[in-house]
Amino acid sequence: MAEPLLEVRDARVTIAGRPILHGADLTARAGELVAVVGPNGAGKSTLARAAAGLQRLAGGSVRVGGEDLGRIRARRLARLRAFVPQRPRVPEGILVRDAVLIGRSPHLRPLERLSRGDRAAAERAMERAGVLEFAERRLTTLSGGELQRVQVAVGLAQDAPLLMADEPTSALDLGATAAMAQLLRGLADDGLAVVLVVHDLALAAAVADSAVVISRGRSVACGPPGDVLHRERLREVWHVGAELEADGTGRTALHVEWLAGVQPSEASIVIRP
Numbered sequence: 431m432a433e434p435l436l437e438v439r440d441a442r443v444t445i446a447g448r449p450i451l452h453g454a455d456l457t458a459r460a461g462e463l464v465a466v467v468g469p470n471g472a473g474k475s476t477l478a479r480a481a482a483g484l485q486r487l488a489g490g491s492v493r494v495g496g497e498d499l500g501r502i503r504a505r506r507l508a509r510l511r512a513f514v515p516q517r518p519r520v521p522e523g524i525l526v527r528d529a530v531l532i533g534r535s536p537h538l539r540p541l542e543r544l545s546r547g548d549r550a551a552a553e554r555a556m557e558r559a560g561v562l563e564f565a566e567r568r569l570t571t572l573s574g575g576e577l578q579r580v581q582v583a584v585g586l587a588q589d590a591p592l593l594m595a596d597e598p599t600s601a602l603d604l605g606a607t608a609a610m611a612q613l614l615r616g617l618a619d620d621g622l623a624v625v626l627v628v629h630d631l632a633l634a635a636a637v638a639d640s641a642v643v644i645s646r647g648r649s650v651a652c653g654p655p656g657d658v659l660h661r662e663r664l665r666e667v668w669h670v671g672a673e674l675e676a677d678g679t680g681r682t683a684l685h686v687e688w689l690a691g692v693q694p695s696e697a698s699i700v701i702r703p
């Protein structure tokens with residue numbers, strides 16, 4: 431089996447004195463799409479940020495391309511992995527095309543100008559993410575869903591063998607979600623290692639080779655989505671009666687007992703008055 435492009439072992443993260451991750455594992459190989467799933471606040475984004483080198487570890491290890499993350503310099507790390515954040519910072523006045531071109535910066539030497547090849551790579555990334563039509567718009571004028579797709583284009587422009595995307599479909603409509611699913615699956619089929627943090631379990635089951643379930647700061651299961659996202663686990667981790675159905679052709683459904691009455695003490699989301 432190919433060496434993992436990403437290997438996170440027993441990751442521990444403490445924020446403001448509070449343990450947020452206490453034992454999370456995540457492995458992704460070239461050609462593989464790994465979905466990271468779990469309830470709100472479980473630690474998925476923290477795990478993805480730690481795996482991307484954007485969150486300091488209090489324990490455990492992250493290896494990217496077989497090397498310890500702490501030993502990889504920033505510019506080289508940016509050529510090895512692209513990270514599409516859940517909540518990107520949107521600078522005033524920047525055009526979409528220029529934002530995507532920033533994705534090329536890890537490939538430039540200091541003060542080196544963008545080449546024709548860089549511009550072509552940015553155009554390809556915009557085309558693949560379906561954002562060419564917004565190329566001349568300012569980032570601040572985009573809708574939430576349009577902006578998410580632009581963020582994916584920025585990540586693609588990096589041309590890194592490992593792409594991590596934190597909930598890139600959360601603001602997308604059904605058609606745009608399907609297009610994103612196809613794009614991410616296509617990237618994995620092209621040989622990238624893709625890590626997708628996602629809430630939609632039916633989507634995860636349709637596109638992912640494996641799913642890592644995060645619950646209360648730990649990875650509690652890892653394997654083919656159809657195996658790990660069984661009824662008992664959905665009850666145990668999400669506190670809901672639900673069943674995943676997959677026919678093996680990329681068509682999936684999540685049957686949820688929406689009104690079955692979750693005990694308030696069990697609910698992962700508590701709405702306070």
Ligand SMILES: Nc1ncnc2c1ncn2[C@@H]1O[C@H](COP(=O)(O)OP(=O)(O)OP(=O)(O)O)[C@@H](O)[C@H]1O
Nearest residue numbers: 445446450468469470471472473474475476477644
């Ligand atoms: N900077 C921070 N300061 C304090 N707490 C934080 C900070 N960042 C994350 N947390 C807490 O860490 C926990 C895990 O957060 P994280 O964003 O990783 O969860 P998640 O699984 O991605 O959740 P969601 O599905 O809601 O996006 C949450 O309880 C969150 O409030």
